[in-house]
Amino acid sequence: MAPSALQPPTRLTPTAALALSQQAPAILRRSVSTAYPPPLNKLLSGSETSDKWLQYENLIQSCLRTGDDQAAHACLKRLTVRFGDHNERVQALRGLVKEAEARNNGELEEVLKEYNQILSGNGTNIPITKRRIALLRSMGRLSDATSALVQLLDFSPTDAEAWSELSAIYLSQGLYPQAIYAMEEVLVLAPNAWNIHARLGELQYMAATAPGVANGSSQQYMAEAIRRFSRSIELCDDYLRGYYGLKLVTRKLLSEGAKAAKQTEDSELTLPDTNTIERLNELATAKLSDIVRHSASHDRGWRGYSEAEIAAARDLLGEDRSPTTR
Template sequence: MVGAAEEARLNRLESQVDNGGGGAWEYLCLVQKLGARRSEKVLKHGLSILNDPRARSRLGVEEWTLYEQVAIAALDCQQIDVAKECIAALSMKFPGSIRVGKLEGMLLEAKEAWADAEKAYARLLEDSPLDQVILKRKVAMAKAQGNPAAAVEYLNKYLEIFMADHDAWRELAEIYVNLQMYKQAAYCYEELILCQPIVPLYHLAYADVLYTMGGLENIQTAKKYYASTVNLTGGKNTRALYGLCLCGVVIGQLTKGRNKDEKAESPDMSSLAAKALLKDYKERSPEKLSLVTTMMKNMKLIS
């Protein structure tokens, strides 16, 4: 999970490193720790460390994790040659390691040699049939080949064994959303909320899925989850505030003409959200304030 302070630190270090202010190793460590995908920059700065024998020897054993990080970044940037050299260095140091074997498989994947990659992974799985990383690579490979149905199948099999892996649940949810299978995606997000109840982004994603499914009941639930996102983020999440506004409007439309007591509390929360949004825009982006104000007026959330 990336916190606000950590994100600010990452951005600060990134601009420092880009402007030649040093701290490349610190930056690479932070990227690794936060799981950020900044392949281009990792490749550039990682290679500058690896090509400098003095800087490289200063890292000690960390040198090999840097080789791994750079190899993956190079694959992501389609720099197959660089990746190949890094992996060759690693396999010379650690012959027969599964972790290096995974990198070799990924190299084949990047070259789109699917059959070879499949064979490489199958060979690794013979030795350790429950290796999580390799099983996840198989899912990714199915996804890369444009076969989400197979990816879903693999992931479901994987999750039967490793039920507590929230990254896998998130991936499954995202694939289901891509396939427009919202009911299944909602189930995955429920699982994620159970697993990590204080991560607001899962509440937000769950609410988004419910809102997309539509229907009065779903939208009422979605509104509750948008509200809990607002609660968990201290009102700093713009998307959740917009979600509250839209839910309020849709519920108003759906219950129009029905009994009046249901309507009593709902416009209240969405107009509060609208006010919070306007305040936020006033502070952070005053030039767009008039646009938002007209939109809110059209939705009859503010007068």
């Protein structure tokens, strides 16, 4: 199935992004009348939907990703004519195009100056604020990006995307407690998001296995990882990433002979007993085996997994010295 221009471009594989960018000329030809400014566009272009403009936004990102700058500019022009030069989303997309076309750090600095100038006149411009943060991070200025994110979250504390970005920046610097804290804030805003539960489990696992971590802290991190992965698959029964994480954690605990710690006043969560860990490991192994087998056979209802995820699950199962006997 051909990719849709309404799909989030960040979720597209390189092949799908290329296929989508190749559709841009045809999409632009079909909607040529949208180039009229308002109110003429309403008279000459017929009905207007939000999907049309979302399609242009997504096409810009896919075209930039595949090097089709001409089509990206054509989409940006349509959005500019429709919504105006000072529209915040249009300003952010224009900045994205300039970032993609920048040939060196000097040109990126010029884009950054433009962002600063826009924000000096309107400090509440969230799209430009986020583009500035993304640019700072891409330039390796992590301290500045972190400060800008903290300021954004002071202004907009319910921005889950900003909390997630802050967690990623902390993680890139090996600051696991801070990364976990920021991701927990995402979970507060989306308590039933199984992917966030699994992501938090991954952070807990990385913190537990980091060099120099104390044994007591490691056990608490591992216990929390089990809890998060278990919750993710409780919310989504076929979530591969949740089962993968649960398998990874329980296998490590069993290989190290970890035992449940006694409950203390300073510890709210401890490891389950060995029997429970073994049962969780068997559950994860069986489910991953089913997912890999059905996906390889292209069975209906089992086709939503990426090839990379299936390959990783297959490798993890292959490393198991005592595979499940069926």
